[in-house]
Amino acid sequence: MSTAANEPARSRGKAPAGERIADWADGRLGIYSLAKANMRKIFPDHWSFMLGEVCMYSFIIIILTGVYLTLFFHPSMNEVVYHGSYVPLQGQMMSEAFNSTLHISFDVRGGLLVRQIHHWAALIFLAGMFVHMMRVFFTGAFRKPREINWLFGFLLFVLGMFTGFTGYSLPDDLLSGTGVRFTEGAILSMPIVGTYISYFLFGGQFPGHDFVARFYSIHILLLPGIMLGLMVAHLILVFYHKHTQFAGPGKSNTNVVGMPLLPVYMAKAGGFFFLVFGVIAAIAAVAQINPIWAMGPYRPDQVSTGAQPDWYMGFAEGLIRFMPGWEINFWGHTLVLGVFIPLVLFGVVLGAMAVYPFIESWVTGDKSEHHILDRPRNAPTRTGLGVAWVTMYMITLVGGGNDLWATHFHLSINAVTWFVRIFFFVGPVIAFIATKRICLGLQRRDRDKVLHGRETGIIKRLPHGEFIEVHEPLSQEQLHTLTTHTQYAPAEIGPLVDENGVERKVKASEKLRVKLSSAYYGEDNQIPKPTSDEYKEITSGHGHH
Amino acid sequence: MSSQDIPEENLPAEQEYAHGAVGVADEENPFADPGLPPHEHRIQDIDERAARRSERVVALLFTVSMLATVGFIVSYVTIPHDKNIFVFPIGHISALNFALGLTLGVALFCIGAGAVHWARTLMSDVEVADERHPIEAAPEIRAKVHADFRQGAKESALGRRKLIRNTMFGALALVPLSGVMLLRDLGPLPGTSLRHTLWAKGKRLVNMNTNQPLRPEDISVGSLTFAKPDGLEETDEEFQNEMAKAALMIVRLQPDNIKDKRELDWSHEGVVAFSKICTHVGCPISLYEQQTHHVLCPCHQSTFDLSDGARVIFGPAGHALPQLRIGVDSEGYLQALGDFEEPVGPAFWERG
Numbered sequence: 030m031s032t033a034a035n036e037p038a039r040s041r042g043k044a045p046a047g048e049r050i051a052d053w054a055d056g057r058l059g060i061y062s063l064a065k066a067n068m069r070k071i072f073p074d075h076w077s078f079m080l081g082e083v084c085m086y087s088f089i090i091i092i093l094t095g096v097y098l099t100l101f102f103h104p105s106m107n108e109v110v111y112h113g114s115y116v117p118l119q120g121q122m123m124s125e126a127f128n129s130t131l132h133i134s135f136d137v138r139g140g141l142l143v144r145q146i147h148h149w150a151a152l153i154f155l156a157g158m159f160v161h162m163m164r165v166f167f168t169g170a171f172r173k174p175r176e177i178n179w180l181f182g183f184l185l186f187v188l189g190m191f192t193g194f195t196g197y198s199l200p201d202d203l204l205s206g207t208g209v210r211f212t213e214g215a216i217l218s219m220p221i222v223g224t225y226i227s228y229f230l231f232g233g234q235f236p237g238h239d240f241v242a243r244f245y246s247i248h249i250l251l252l253p254g255i256m257l258g259l260m261v262a263h264l265i266l267v268f269y270h271k272h273t274q275f276a277g278p279g280k281s282n283t284n285v286v287g288m289p290l291l292p293v294y295m296a297k298a299g300g301f302f303f304l305v306f307g308v309i310a311a312i313a314a315v316a317q318i319n320p321i322w323a324m325g326p327y328r329p330d331q332v333s334t335g336a337q338p339d340w341y342m343g344f345a346e347g348l349i350r351f352m353p354g355w356e357i358n359f360w361g362h363t364l365v366l367g368v369f370i371p372l373v374l375f376g377v378v379l380g381a382m383a384v385y386p387f388i389e390s391w392v393t394g395d396k397s398e399h400h401i402l403d404r405p406r407n408a409p410t411r412t413g414l415g416v417a418w419v420t421m422y423m424i425t426l427v428g429g430g431n432d433l434w435a436t437h438f439h440l441s442i443n444a445v446t447w448f449v450r451i452f453f454f455v456g457p458v459i460a461f462i463a464t465k466r467i468c469l470g471l472q473r474r475d476r477d478k479v480l481h482g483r484e485t486g487i488i489k490r491l492p493h494g495e496f497i498e499v500h501e502p503l504s505q506e507q508l509h510t511l512t513t514h515t516q517y518a519p520a521e522i523g524p525l526v527d528e529n530g531v532e533r534k535v536k537a538s539e540k541l542r543v544k545l546s547s548a549y550y551g552e553d554n555q556i557p558k559p560t561s562d563e564y565k566e567i568t569s570g571h572g573h574h
Numbered sequence: 575m576s577s578q579d580i581p582e583e584n585l586p587a588e589q590e591y592a593h594g595a596v597g598v599a600d601e602e603n604p605f606a607d608p609g610l611p612p613h614e615h616r617i618q619d620i621d622e623r624a625a626r627r628s629e630r631v632v633a634l635l636f637t638v639s640m641l642a643t644v645g646f647i648v649s650y651v652t653i654p655h656d657k658n659i660f661v662f663p664i665g666h667i668s669a670l671n672f673a674l675g676l677t678l679g680v681a682l683f684c685i686g687a688g689a690v691h692w693a694r695t696l697m698s699d700v701e702v703a704d705e706r707h708p709i710e711a712a713p714e715i716r717a718k719v720h721a722d723f724r725q726g727a728k729e730s731a732l733g734r735r736k737l738i739r740n741t742m743f744g745a746l747a748l749v750p751l752s753g754v755m756l757l758r759d760l761g762p763l764p765g766t767s768l769r770h771t772l773w774a775k776g777k778r779l780v781n782m783n784t785n786q787p788l789r790p791e792d793i794s795v796g797s798l799t800f801a802k803p804d805g806l807e808e809t810d811e812e813f814q815n816e817m818a819k820a821a822l823m824i825v826r827l828q829p830d831n832i833k834d835k836r837e838l839d840w841s842h843e844g845v846v847a848f849s850k851i852c853t854h855v856g857c858p859i860s861l862y863e864q865q866t867h868h869v870l871c872p873c874h875q876s877t878f879d880l881s882d883g884a885r886v887i888f889g890p891a892g893h894a895l896p897q898l899r900i901g902v903d904s905e906g907y908l909q910a911l912g913d914f915e916e917p918v919g920p921a922f923w924e925r926g
Binding site: 135 | 689704876886891923
C-alpha cells in the first residue's frame with residue numbers, strides 16, 4: 030500500500046527530504062546495509078532485560094551532568110578562605126576544590142540539582158550494574174558466545190567503582206578525605222612497593238597538594254573514556270549476538286522472538302531513558318546526597334563518626350573492618366596482613382565473578398552456543414554459588430556499616446564485628462546449601478506439574494467417600510516450557526588404558542573436572558526432568574491421581 | 575470500557591494462529607514445541623475509539639512535559655537561590671533545587687511515559703521471530719582466513735629472518751620503558767619522611783582549639799585534648815601534611831592507673847600524649863571513654879587502651895599508638911622531649 034501512496038509523489042518531482050539525506054549518507058557511509066540488519070532487529074521482551082538499560086542511561090546522565098560540573102569545579106588543592114554565601118563556613122580555610130563545590134551548591138542556580146543528579150545517577154549506575162550482573166549470572170546468559178561480553182560488563186562494574194571513588198573524593202571534604210586516607214593506608218600495606226606507590230600517587234606525603242588534580246583527570250577522562258569504549262563494545266556485542274530469551278512456545282536456540290527495534294523498542298527504550306532521567310531528577314529534587322557543607326573541608330586530624338563510603342565501596346570497607354589486625358615484623362620489615370589481606374580479598378572476591386563463566390564451561394565441556402536462558406532452579410549448583418557470593422558480599426557490606434548496625438539496633442560493635450568475622454565464612458556455606466535445596470525442590474515441583482498436572486484446589490469426593498484433589502493437565506505450551514532445558518550428565522574419567530592397551534595417566538585436572546562435574550550434575554545435584562515415556566505411562570490409562 | 579461497546583465489525587473473527595508453526599503433541603513427543611501462541615488483540619487493535627483515547631493520553635503526557643519545562647524556566651528565573659522552604663516530610667530544603675528538580679523530573683518523565691504508552695497501546699505488539707546464525711564462520715571461510723594469514727606471514731618472512739624478528743621484539747619491549755621513566759617525577763622517594771614528625775625536643779604542645787600552649791593543669795581527668803606542635807599554623811603551606819603525622823591527643827590519668835611502665839616514664843604527672851593518627855589506616859582517633867580510658871577510631875573501630883601503652887584491644891589495627899615523651903619547660907608549659915620513637919600512622923613495608 031505504501032508503494033501506491035508514494036508513486037504519485039515521486040512522479041511529481043524529488044523524493045522526500047529525509048529520503049534524499051539518507052541516500053546521501055548511504056553513498057558515503059553505507060548506512061543502508063547497517064540499517065537492513067538492525068532497523069527491524071528483533072528484541073525479546075522481559076522485565077529483567079531492562080536492568081542493563083538502566084545502567085546505560087544512568088551512565089549517559091552521569092556524562093551529561095559531569096560535563097556541566099566541570100564548567101564550575103576547580104580541581105585544585107590550593108588553600109583559600111571561603112567568602113561564599115554559606116554562612117557557617119565563611120572565613121574558613123579550605124581547598125579550592127571544596128570552595129568551588131560550595132559555589133556549585135549554593136551560588137550556581139541549579140548547580141546543586143546537577144550535582145545531586147550526578148551523584149544519585151552514579152549510585153544507581155553501580156546498583157544497576159550489580160543487579161544486571163546478577164540477572165545475567167543466574168540465568169546463565171554469560172555462556173558461550175557471551176563470555177567476552179560478561180568480561181566487558183565486569184570491567185565496567187569494577188571501573189565504575191573506581192570512577193565513583195575518584196569522583197566523590199574530588200570535593201576534598203572531610204568524609205571523602207577520610208576515604209582517601211584509608212586508600213593511602215591500604216596502598217602503604219602493599220609489601221615492598223606500597224610506600225613508593227603512595228608517594229607517586231600523592232606526589233609525596235599524604236595528603237600532599239596533588240591528589241585532587243590527579244583524581245580529576247582519572248575521574249573525568251581516563252576511566253570514563255575506557256568505560257565509554259567498553260560500553261559501546263558491550264552494546265555492539267549485544268546486537269551481534271542477538272539478545273537471549275527465556276524458553277517458551279515458539280522460542281528456540283536458533284531464533285529470537287520479540288518485537289522490532291523500529292518502532293517498538295525505539296519508543297520503549299528511548300522513552301525509558303527519559304523515565305530514568307526523570308526519576309533521578311525527581312530524587313535529586315527531594316533527597317539530599319553528599320551535603321559536603323555539613324561535613325566541612327578535609328583535615329587529616331579531624332573525622333566525623335559514622336563515616337561511610339558510597340554503597341559500592343562498602344564491601345571493601347567491610348573487609349578492612351572485620352579483618353583482625355595481623356602484623357608480622359621481620360628483618361626490619363613489616364608485613365601488614367591486617368590491611369593487605371583485605372586488599373587481596375577485594376580483588377579475589379571480584380575476580381571470582383570474572384572467571385566463573387570459564388570455570389563452568391570447563392566443567393561442562395560444552396562447546397555449543399546458548400541463547401535460551403536458564404531458569405535459576407535448573408542450574409542448582411550455579412545458583413547456589415551465586416547466592417553464596419551475594420551472601421558473602423552482603424555480609425561484608427554489613428561489616429562495612431558495623432558502627433551503624435551497632436548504633437541503630439543498640440548492639441555491641443564487637444558483637445557485630447564478630448558476627449561478620451564468622452559469617453563471612455559460614456554465611457556463604459549456609460546460603461549455598463539452602464539455595465541448592467530450594468532449587469532442587471522447585472525442580473521436583475516442576476516435574477510433578479508436568480507429570481501430574483496443576484493442583485487446582487478443587488476437592489472432589491468420590492462415590493466411595495474418598496476425597497481427592499483435581500489435577501489439571503498442563504497445556505502443551507507449559508509442558509514444552511518446563512521440559513525444554515538441557516540437563517548435563519556428569520563427566521566421567523575416560524578409559525584408563527589407551528588404544529594400545531597401555532595404562533594411561535589420569536591428569537589431576539581431569540580428576541578435578543570429574544569431581545566438579547558430579548557436584549554440578551551428579552545424582553543428588555539435579556532432578557532428572559520428566560521424559561516423554563514417563564509422561565505417556567502416567568497419562569495413559571491410569572487417569573488422574 | 576466494556577466489550578459491549580466495541581462495534582461488531584471490529585471484533586476479531588477468530589483467534590487465528592497467524593504465525594509460527596503450530597506443532598502438535600504427537601504420540602512420539604508429548605512435549606513438542608507448539609509454536610508461537612496466537613496474537614492476543616488489545617482493545618486499541620479492535621476499537622478505534624480506544625485507540626484515539628490512547629492517543630489523547632500520549633498527547634496529554636507530552637503536553638504536561640512542555641508545561642513542566644516552562645515551569646523549570648520560570649522557577650529558574652523567579653526563585654531566589656538562597657530561599658529555603660519547608661516540605662513535609664523532608665524538612666527545610668532549598669526551594670530552587672526542589673522546584674527545578676521536580677519540574678525537570680516531570681518534564682523528562684512525561685516524555686518517557688508518553689513514548690512507552692504509545693509503544694504499548696498503539697504500536698504493533700505482534701511478536702516476530704528472527705533466525706539466529708551461528709557466530710562461528712563456515713569451514714571454507716575459516717580455511718581461507720588461515721591460508722591468507724599464512725601467506726601474509728610467509729611474505730613478511732618474520733619466521734625466517736630471526737634477526738629482524740628478535741630485534742623488533744626487543745625494540746618494542748624496551749620503548750615503553752620511556753613511558754615508565756616519565757612517571758618517576760610523580761613524587762619524591764619516601765626516604766625516611768614517614769619516620770619523622772615536627773615534634774622535637776623543647777617543642778611546646780599547643781591546644782588545637784584555642785591555639786594556646788598547654789600547661790599540665792589545663793588537662794583535667796576525663797577529657798580528651800588535641801594538640802599540635804608550636805609554630806605550625808593553619809596558613810602554612812605544609813600544614814595538612816604535617817598535621818597528618820603530628821596530630822596529638824592528650825589525656826590525664828591517675829599515675830597509679832597507668833599499667834605500662836614506659837608509658838608512666840614518658841608521662842608528666844599522669845598526663846600522657848599519644849599520636850592521634852590510627853595505626854590501622856590513618857584515621858584520626860576521636861572517641862574517648864572516660865571510665866575505661868579506651869579510645870576508639872570512628873572509621874574502623876580499632877580500640878586502644880590508653881592506660882596500658884595504647885595497646886590494641888579490639889579491631890583491625892595492628893599495633894599500639896605511638897606515645898610522645900613529654901615534660902614541662904621552665905615556664906611550666908608542656909613540651910615534647912623528642913620526636914616519636916617509631917613512625918606514626920598506618921604500618922608500611924619499611925616500618926620494621
